Amino acid sequence: MRRYVVKRVAQAVGVLWAAYTVSFLVLILLPGDPVSAMAGAGAEAGTVDPAQLARLRHEYGFDKPVLAQYADHLGRAVRGDFGDAISTGRPVTSTLGDALPQTLTLTGTALLLAVVLGGGLAVLATYTSRRWLRQLLLSLPPLGVSVPTFWVGLLLVEVFSFRLRWFPAFGNDGPRGLVLPALTLAIPTGAQIAQVLAKSLLTALDQAYVETARAKGAGRLRIHLRHALRNASLPALTVVGLLAGQLIAGSVVVETVFSRDGLGRVTVAAVTAQDIPLVQGVVVFGALIFVLANLIVDLVYPLLDPRIVVASGRKGSFA
Numbered sequence: 003m004r005r006y007v008v009k010r011v012a013q014a015v016g017v018l019w020a021a022y023t024v025s026f027l028v029l030i031l032l033p034g035d036p037v038s039a040m041a042g043a044g045a046e047a048g049t050v051d052p053a054q055l056a057r058l059r060h061e062y063g064f065d066k067p068v069l070a071q072y073a074d075h076l077g078r079a080v081r082g083d084f085g086d087a088i089s090t091g092r093p094v095t096s097t098l099g100d101a102l103p104q105t106l107t108l109t110g111t112a113l114l115l116a117v118v119l120g121g122g123l124a125v126l127a128t129y130t131s132r133r134w135l136r137q138l139l140l141s142l143p144p145l146g147v148s149v150p151t152f153w154v155g156l157l158l159v160e161v162f163s164f165r166l167r168w169f170p171a172f173g174n175d176g177p178r179g180l181v182l183p184a185l186t187l188a189i190p191t192g193a194q195i196a197q198v199l200a201k202s203l204l205t206a207l208d209q210a211y212v213e214t215a216r217a218k219g220a221g222r223l224r225i226h227l228r229h230a231l232r233n234a235s236l237p238a239l240t241v242v243g244l245l246a247g248q249l250i251a252g253s254v255v256v257e258t259v260f261s262r263d264g265l266g267r268v269t270v271a272a273v274t275a276q277d278i279p280l281v282q283g284v285v286v287f288g289a290l291i292f293v294l295a296n297l298i299v300d301l302v303y304p305l306l307d308p309r310i311v312v313a314s315g316r317k318g319s320f321a
Contacts, residue, residue: 003304010300014293021289022079022282026072029278062088062279075282084283089275094283097268102287104174105265108256109249111180112187117242119188120195124238127196128203129226140200146193151252155186155259172261183260187252191245198241202234209233236303243299247292 059065062085063074078085084094120143127139162182163171170179206212207230215225250265257266265284272280 006304007301010297014297017293018286018289022076022286023072025282025285026075029276029281030068030071062086075279079282079286084286085279087272087277087280089271089277089280094279097280098265098283098287101263101265101268104263105250105253105257108180108183108262108264109187109246109253111184112191112249113242113246115184115188116191116195116245118192120192121199121238123192123196124199124203125226125231127200128207129223143193143196143200146189147197149190151186151190152255152259154189155182155256158182158186159260174262179260179262183256183262186256186259187249191249191252194245195238195241199234199238202237203230206230206234239299239302243296244292246295247288250288250291 056065063071066074075085082095086092087094087097090097123139123142127136130136130139159171159182162168169181171182173179203226207226209230212225212229215229220229253264254266254269256262257264258270265287268280269284271277272284
């Protein structure tokens with residue numbers, strides 16, 4: 003078990019390093035000059051004092067060779083220091099820390115709703131004995147996946163805010179203001195969970211151990227929830243781990259549509275201003291959320307199926 007955990011943690015650290023390195027290279031290769039953007043639009047036309055631009059480049063380390071910049075930034079990032087945001091002058095960690103609670107509340111609520119809605123839909127669709135109802139329920143997840151997130155958000159605002167006036171359309175107005183943004187993220191996410199879980203459940207219900215359980219007299223509901231669902235949940239659990247990272251990316255669109263404060267709006271502002279330290283901080287943080295979610299999923303696997311630890315030990319590079 004210890005070898006399995008060490009291997010997964012090493013993979014997580016490797017993903018974080020790769021995310022930081024790729025984001026650094028992409029931002030360095032982008033056209034434009036972040037220092038000129040910070041000094042103002044007139045800087046491109048030479049209206050800003052060149053000495054001031056040189057001072058700013060030296061202050062932020064942009065006058066160093068690329069490899070020196072990378073080593074310097076990576077060393078500070080390992081210590082949790084991403085420098086100061088170019089656009090505001092505030093520490094990147096403070097900027098992210100201020101925006102983080104709103105985004106985590108939104109994405110956490112959306113993920114919980116997605117698991118409940120998607121899991122409930124998959125269980126109901128595979129449990130019902132009415133063929134027409136099963137077909138109807140199984141047709142909903144593909145519809146939810148295919149609908150664009152921003153369109154879902156605009157539709158919910160039109161119906162529940164402008165027409166029914168049940169929930170506020172914009173802003174961070176307490177729990178009521180969280181309902182529509184969370185639903186906007188949860189609908190496509192829950193649809194993906196439902197697709198995977200329903201398919202796994204249908205496959206599991208055809209396995210020999212289910213027939214054995216029936217032969218022993220186990221009830222239909224007990225077979226469905228205790229035997230089939232436990233084995234079918236592994237693929238769905240993998241999808242949940244992947245979707246946790248995608249929700250952070252999806253919050254960029256949803257926070258913009260609903261004019262909410264959070265990491266998404268910080269990201270849009272940072273990209274627009276070519277704020278390299280802030281963009282890198284957002285990328286690393288998003289990767290950290292993705293890695294932690296998948297690490298938790300990996301550590302839960304052995305609890306559901308101990309054979310995974312044995313298989314990993316046979317194939318692992320640490321063996």
